[in-house]
Amino acid sequence: MQQKYTTNMYEGMFAETVTIRGYGDEMINAYFARPVGPGPFPGVVLIHHAPGWDELYREFTRRFAQHGYLAMSPNFYFRAGHGAPEDVAATVRSAGGLPDDQVIGDAVGAATSLRSLPQSNGKVGGFGTCSGGRHVYLVACRTKALDAIVDCWGGRVVMTPQELNPKMPVAPIEYTKDLACPVLGLFGKDDQSPSPEQVTKQEEELKKYGKSYEFHMYEGAGHGFFYYDRAAYRQEQAVDGWKKVFAFFEKNLGTEGPRQEA
Amino acid sequence: MCTGKVETAQASGSGKGTEGWFKLEKLSVTYDCSYHTSMPQAINVELFSETEGPSARVAVELAPTSAMELVRAILASLAKAGLDPGEVALGVTAPL
Numbered sequence A: 001m002q003q004k005y006t007t008n009m010y011e012g013m014f015a016e017t018v019t020i021r022g023y024g025d026e027m028i029n030a031y032f033a034r035p036v037g038p039g040p041f042p043g044v045v046l047i048h049h050a051p052g053w054d055e056l057y058r059e060f061t062r063r064f065a066q067h068g069y070l071a072m073s074p075n076f077y078f079r080a081g082h083g084a085p086e087d088v089a090a091t092v093r094s095a096g097g098l099p100d101d102q103v104i105g106d107a108v109g110a111a112t113s114l115r116s117l118p119q120s121n122g123k124v125g126g127f128g129t130c131s132g133g134r135h136v137y138l139v140a141c142r143t144k145a146l147d148a149i150v151d152c153w154g155g156r157v158v159m160t161p162q163e164l165n166p167k168m169p170v171a172p173i174e175y176t177k178d179l180a181c182p183v184l185g186l187f188g189k190d191d192q193s194p195s196p197e198q199v200t201k202q203e204e205e206l207k208k209y210g211k212s213y214e215f216h217m218y219e220g221a222g223h224g225f226f227y228y229d230r231a232a233y234r235q236e237q238a239v240d241g242w243k244k245v246f247a248f249f250e251k252n253l254g255t256e257g258p259r260q261e262a
Numbered sequence B: 001m002c003t004g005k006v007e008t009a010q011a012s013g014s015g016k017g018t019e020g021w022f023k024l025e026k027l028s029v030t031y032d033c034s035y036h037t038s039m040p041q042a043i044n045v046e047l048f049s050e051t052e053g054p055s056a057r058v059a060v061e062l063a064p065t066s067a068m069e070l071v072r073a074i075l076a077s078l079a080k081a082g083l084d085p086g087e088v089a090l091g092v093t094a095p096l
Helices: A055-066 A085-094 A100-115 A131-142 A172-178 A196-208 A235-253 B064-080 B085-090
Strands: A013-021 A027-035 A041-047 A070-074 A120-129 A148-152 A183-188 A213-218 B006-010 B014-017 B020-023 B026-033 B041-048 B057-062
Touching: A013 A055, A013 A070, A013 A100, A027 A055, A027 A100, A041 A055, A041 A100, A041 A131, A041 A235, A055 A070, A070 A100, A085 B006, A085 B026, A085 B041, A085 B057, A100 A120, A100 A131, A120 A131, A120 A235, A131 A148, A131 A172, A131 A183, A148 A235, A172 A196, A183 A196, A183 A235, A196 A213, A213 A235, B014 B057, B041 B064, B057 B064, B064 B085
Parallel strands: A041 A070, A041 A120, A120 A148, A148 A183, A183 A213
Antiparallel strands: A013 A027, A027 A070, B006 B026, B014 B020, B026 B041, B041 B057
16 A cells, blocks of 8 residues: 555556456457566455546546555446547437446456456455446446445436436435445535535435445545636545545455565 | 436537547536536536547536526527527427
């Protein structure tokens, strides 16, 4: 883990675009970053936000690798065509978003791919922000592919009947009873989707079914407070949030093998 | 915010994207996460061609007040041209 890093240690990573088998056995691309070394390492599947499979998410992926994770960020917008990430994201947005089943299939494909690696410790977590927070919650409820998840400000976990559609036929909160792993939730009090009231509803549901969860509602932060390339960035809350993410994953996924001394 | 609320319609006309002019096919309007503006959410207006792919797109991210100004200006422009917005909407009077 990075917090244990000292300047006499060796550190290295590989990061590249790969292809994986996703929903419906279709091949999609993914950005994969991993520490150098035999491990064993825990894995993390990153589910990108609504603005797309962008540079920020490739950086998040490398950040997890630097902290000792086999990190994979699938391109959930692969089927929408290729172009600048914001153009592809706009195409998906105009189409009303992604079908939930497709996202789940792609995420399970990424988790399977990570577990198959010889340097895997067998544990795989999930991390998602914005729509990705909603998606990671769905994956953890509807499959057993993930051992711990971090839901960062996932909107529309709580949905009104009017918001349901053929792509998103069931509100994720309805699946809470089936949640198969611990969840860390990070939210901003000034967010409107999810609103603090919706987060409270989600928390009540988790409590009701005796699920293992840890929710943090940050004052002075809104939607996307990790996004240092946007006005939504909140330095203090983001630094604390990342600390909580790594502590949570270390507790639930284990850590990498011993580092090599220089 | 990630509302996912989208309004779409067919579009005819031309748009100028990063690779020049292209024929428009559709438009969409959302109040959702913005990509570039400092506002956490905006009225995102997209004019695009599905046939030509994701890059064939004209995009603006507007503050709600600016979006209303755009609506007002379009309606005023139609009126000045002697076109009835109701008839245009029904395709009785084609502006193009």
